[in-house]
Amino acid sequence: MTEPAALKSPKWVTMQDVARMAGVSTITVSRALRMPDKVKAPTRERIDAAIRALGYVPDQIAGSLSSRESRLVAALVSTMAGSIFASTVDGLAQALREQGHQLLLGTTEYSSESEEQLIATALSRRPDGLVLTSGEHTPAARQMLAHAAVPVVEVWDLPEQPIDMAVGFSNHEAGRAMTRFLFDTGRRRIGFVGAMQEGDRRGRLRLMGYEAALGELGLGAPRSVADAGIASMVERGARNFVELMQRWPDTDAIFCASDSVALGAVSEARRRGFAVPEQLAIAGLGDFDFAGEHGLALTTVRIPGYAIGAEAGRMIIRRKQGDQDTPKSVDVGFEIVRRGSA
Amino acid sequence: MTEPAALKSPKWVTMQDVARMAGVSTITVSRALRMPDKVKAPTRERIDAAIRALGYVPDQIAGSLSSRESRLVAALVSTMAGSIFASTVDGLAQALREQGHQLLLGTTEYSSESEEQLIATALSRRPDGLVLTSGEHTPAARQMLAHAAVPVVEVWDLPEQPIDMAVGFSNHEAGRAMTRFLFDTGRRRIGFVGAMQEGDRRGRLRLMGYEAALGELGLGAPRSVADAGIASMVERGARNFVELMQRWPDTDAIFCASDSVALGAVSEARRRGFAVPEQLAIAGLGDFDFAGEHGLALTTVRIPGYAIGAEAGRMIIRRKQGDQDTPKSVDVGFEIVRRGSA
């Protein structure tokens, strides 16, 4: 009850106020802010002085409504936990800021709403672009996005039928490449751990790449364990590892769907007395923070997550600026990084 | 060149269009959307039908300008990489969505702009609240925030002079508690690793807590190593570990400023043949993803990061709704979790 006035009228300084103080019209203030060259120096200086004196902060909401551009890009990710999208979001935020745009972040995992709902909520901000990490979309969602005519970038995968644009790599090839790498280091009884049954397109693709390599190399039937009901990837890695070794005790190498899964597998393996990598090679995918040489020293498939985010941001901006030949699909590739675990 | 029209006029369906189709005025559509009870059922149904038929998505920009509420909360974090704020952002996003709000995320680390600039940019969206992770603020920044009269929540710390509200824990107490815990498990020559010289208030506080405990327990002079120029926390942990053991070879326990630092220290220690925890106990802080029992099994100070984010979101909403007695400061506490490393 001490400051009802402040609550009732958190009155922002408006462009009008600045204009009055500087003795010009609002449009001139607007110009001084956005195209300083088009305003005579003395005028501009008076305006700048007024802005500082009043502590004026432009109202982007009004600006956006008027100019019909929000300078906002929305990104929808499952979770930030688990390291997967952390650097991608960093890269995206960075690229956007460099271009004077901001990031609207939505997380989907703990949400009961459908993807359509989430997309609709994002679209209600009239973003200049949308970054999607999910990989699979309902026809309704696709239609909604087409209808909105907003640049869309799908990341961390290269869908055959991208909604609009995509920045990522071939998860299938990555799975195949690591399997072949393990083969090249002498392993012959290679298992796979950590893909989920459903809603995990990327994991499934990695698994399929692994299976393809197995076939090409004549390594026999796949040894893979998947499951649904486990919360964390690390725990999944630990549990699936145990199951895999029970079913195929002579396994000499395990490729994990991600570094988080690999962390669980490596930890459980060491706990159970397996010598990693001598007795059992374990490899991951992602090259997450903790996998580096100063940390777990995990042999992994490095994915340039930061670059994915940055490129996605740039593509949206370019498209927005009317660039006709923005690439539809950018393959950032991957790289096998051999460290201590395989 | 196939659809220049679509590019030139990504014409959004407006409330006007819906109103026309349903044979009502726009304000009735608006009401049907926001207060369905205040609209007669048949009318509402016609409106809903029109909305679906036209694929209408409300324009929050216009709505915000008119209602003077953005339903947007801005969060400024240093980076998403490094696991620290991942679950806090998840918690925040989740709490906000439950209340019909969205998250505007800004990262500061790779930015050359000052905090003032970043805050100003955020404020230009007229957010309903601001979540700050930095810990230290220039007088200009504080003034700007005061001027804006926007709810502000500082997280992961409990400043003595919060700008407005705070959700966190005592970093000093946490440092003290872990040091005492190490003492209780029999360690007497305890080192500290991983605080930066500057711009790292929380790390400094943990170090001070460690030093305080040392004094109280009569454990002699601090053994701490800090440095500035290392990129990743994991690498810092590895490097500082080496330096610490060179200067004080008889050290029998190390408390690390964060789990990332601890990961580096543990890894380097094992690489150099130290038996962890028998010969050398190593503890971290944070209870990050990778530190769990299925992973590194790191003894650590668990910080409820998700809860911090969720509570911050709720506080902003409550404040916005005019709750007079929103707590100024919420201590979420911490908890020592003993696992394999100490």
Place this chain on the structure above:
DNA sequence: TTGAAAGCGTTACCAG
């Protein structure tokens, strides 16, 4: 180089 007027799409405020 500057300005006046007309929106942008929605919601607040009053009427009916």
Place this chain on the structure above:
DNA sequence: CTGGTAACGCTTTCAA
């Protein structure tokens, strides 16, 4: 329960 009218704070467009 429904609607008319006037904002909201800025940018666009057209003139001067």
